[in-house]
Amino acid sequence: MAEKRTEEFKREAVRIALTSGLPRRQVAADLGVGLSTLNKWIKAHGDAGTVPQKEAELVKEIERLRRELRLVTEERETLKNDPGPAPACAEQQQRW
CATH class of the missing domain: 1.10.10 (Arc Repressor Mutant, subunit A)
Known part of the structure; x- marks a missing residue:
């Protein structure tokens, strides 16, 4: 039961x-x-x-911060994996 x-x-x-x-x-x-x-x-x-009003406001703020953190983390990972433009010295080395 x-x-x-x-x-x-x-x-x-x-x-x-x-x-x-x-x-x-x-x-x-x-x-x-x-x-x-x-x-x-x-x-x-x-x-x-x-749920008291103050706790409800805190929950909303926590949810907003978690979304923001997730976005910033994704952006960081994207930038970390992007090699970006080649440095100027690398371009000259390719010409030789």
Whole structure:
């Protein structure tokens, strides 16, 4: 039979899912519950004010910074792998 979870556990699971920035699938696996179960809890408890406004703002800022970091990392990798123009001394060596 399925394990019964306390309301406190469910509220904490919803808070983690909404504020951690982790994929819900990972949060569900970490907590030992199914993804559909976690989604049901979020639907039931998510509107109950479980995430204070300040935390919600921080979550948005973290998500923005992660996107920015991902973009900068991709740009760095592109530049790192691009040999760029040949130096002037290399052009003269080719003429000899």
